[in-house]
Amino acid sequence: MTTFMTNLRARYAQRREHWAWYLYDFGNSAYAAVVLLAVYSAYFQNQVVGGANGTRLWGNSVGIAMLVVAILAPILGSLADFSGRKKRFLLYLTTITILFTAAMYFVQEGDILLGMVVFILAEIGYRGGQVFYNSLLPEIAAPEEISTVSGKGWAIGSLGGIVCLIIVLALILTIGGTEIVRLSFIITAIFFALSALPLFFIVDEKTKAQEMPPGENTFSITFKRLGETIRSVRQYGEFLKFMLAFLIYNDGILMALNFAAILGAVLFGMEQQQLIIFMIIVQAASVAGAYIFGIVGQRRGFRTALTQSLLLMIIAVIAIFFNTTITGFFMIGALAGFALTGVQSVSRALIGTFAPAGKSAEFYGFFAVAGRTSSFIGPTIFGNLVAILSARLIASGMNEALAEQSSHRWAVLSIAAFLVAGMALLMLVDEKEGRRQGQAATQPGAAVEAQA
Incomplete structure (x- = not known):
């Protein structure tokens, strides 16, 4: 009886930790939905800056934030592994995101520099925090549970984005005006803060601090580990071909996400409430896409589902x-x-099929770091392409409003170019051979066989 009660209490404690972890994603996704997707992007482009220059500066802001995170991510990963203080660093970065999300309330027409700075800092906190948040997953879930817990976290996170958007939409419909749009950033910050709190009180960090090797520090160990990971994955040719394809098509996905609200506002004159409804539809459809493409991947192969x-x-x-x-x-x-959530979820699943037994964390780590290294390119290209096209069209005699619309419409093709190029490279990936290389790595003579 005592053993039964002990196991029951342990299981209850684990479920509490799962739900605390889920709730963080519930609030984290509200930030993504309101700031990145539906409200702040369009508000910054149209109200704060205006015209094609607004799109250029939004693209540059996204690019700067992504570039900083690409540089910081490996260092943050080393801190997560060696410090034994993942929750503390997650708290710092979450606080940065919450504070600067709330500070977006003070950004008004013409406050371009302020608008860029508060967004860049909030985005660095958001993206950097994900390193520590993800690193807590193995501490709250057994190896056989990680996929299920991660999937539930993603689904509950999507629900959080939808709930926050509905709250903001209700306020805009009943009150209206620019003031309530700005107030939505404070609401989002509070929503994120309340959702994140359970993780910091309930989740117990089980991994203790590791001793740094003699003569090493955080920076030196970071670059040493990166070098070891790169040398380790070089022998897996299909994995590397897939990573090259991913780096290109993922930029297309990021461009579509970061500029969707701006395209709706510029090309179709959508009001803020219409943009929010649009994003709710996108998020709801994404749940179905992840589920269906997951089934297709299991039955017909992940490369087929991804294609x-x-x-x-x-x-x-x-x-x-x-x-x-x-x-x-x-x-x-x-x-x-x-479609886009199918791309994201199946890409992660494909990494798992290529990873040798016992090296999945290393492969996912390389996947995460490599993905961030190029993520600033697409948004920067899109924003600057719009500005260049708009300037040329105005110089040719077209009026400014029509030039803004036309430049955005033509720039959309740059998103398609990234997706097409990435898909073309994906067609060169042999999923069966990638699986074989991963399986061979667990057998004697694996390195020689995998290189053959």
């Missing part, structure tokens, strides 16, 4: 170029939401 989801995403992006109605844009958003 199909990329193809749907390309169709959605090209459809934006030809579409002229708000109704059409809503339909395209549903298709894009269905």
Whole structure:
């Protein structure tokens, strides 16, 4: 009886930790939904800056934040592994995100520098915090539970984004005005803070601090580990081919996400409440996409599922170029939401199939770091391309409003270019051979066989 009660209490404690971890994602996703996707991006482009220059500066802001995180991520990863204080660093970065999200309330028309700075700092906190948040997963879930717990966290996180958007939408519909749009950033900060609190009180950090090797420090061990990981994965040719494809098509996905609200506002004149409804539809469709493409991946192969989801995403992006109605844009958003989450979830699953037994964490770590190294390129290209095209169209005699619309419409094709190039490279990846290389690495003579 005593053993039964002990096991029951342990299981209850573990479930509490799971839910505390889920709730952090619930609030974290509210930040992504309101700031990145539906509200702040369009507010900054249209109200704070205005015109094609607003799109350029938004793209540059996203690019700067991504570049800083790309540089910091390996260092933060080493801190997570060696410090034994993941929650403390997560608290610092979460606090940065919450404070600077709330500070977006003070950004008004013409406050360009302030608008860029508060967003960049909030985004660095958000992206940097994910390193420590993800590193807590193995501490709250057994190896056989990690996939299930991670999937539930993603689903509950998506729900958090939808709930926060509904709250903001209700306020905009009942009160209206720019003031309530700015107030939505304070609401989002509070929403994130309240959702994050259980993790810091309930989750117990089980991994103790590791002793730093003699003569090493955080920076030296970071670069040493990166070198070891790169040398380790060089023998897995199919994995490296997949990573090259991922680096390219993932930029297309990021461009679509970061500029969706701006495209809706500029091309179709959508108001803030319409943009929020649009993003709710995108997020709802994404849940179905992740589920269905997961099934396709299990039954027909992950590369097949990934190719199909990329193809749907390309169709959605090209459809934006030809579409002229708000109704059409809503339909395209549903298709894009269905496809893009399939791309993201299946990409992660494919890494797992290529990783040798006992090296999945190393492969996922390389996947995360490599993904961040290029993530600043696409948004920066899109924003600057819009500005260049708009300037040339105005110089040719086109009026400013029409030039802004035309430049955004043509720039959409740059998103399609990244997706098409990435999919073309993906077609060169042999999933069966990648699995074989991973399985061979656990057998005697694996390195020689994998290189053959």
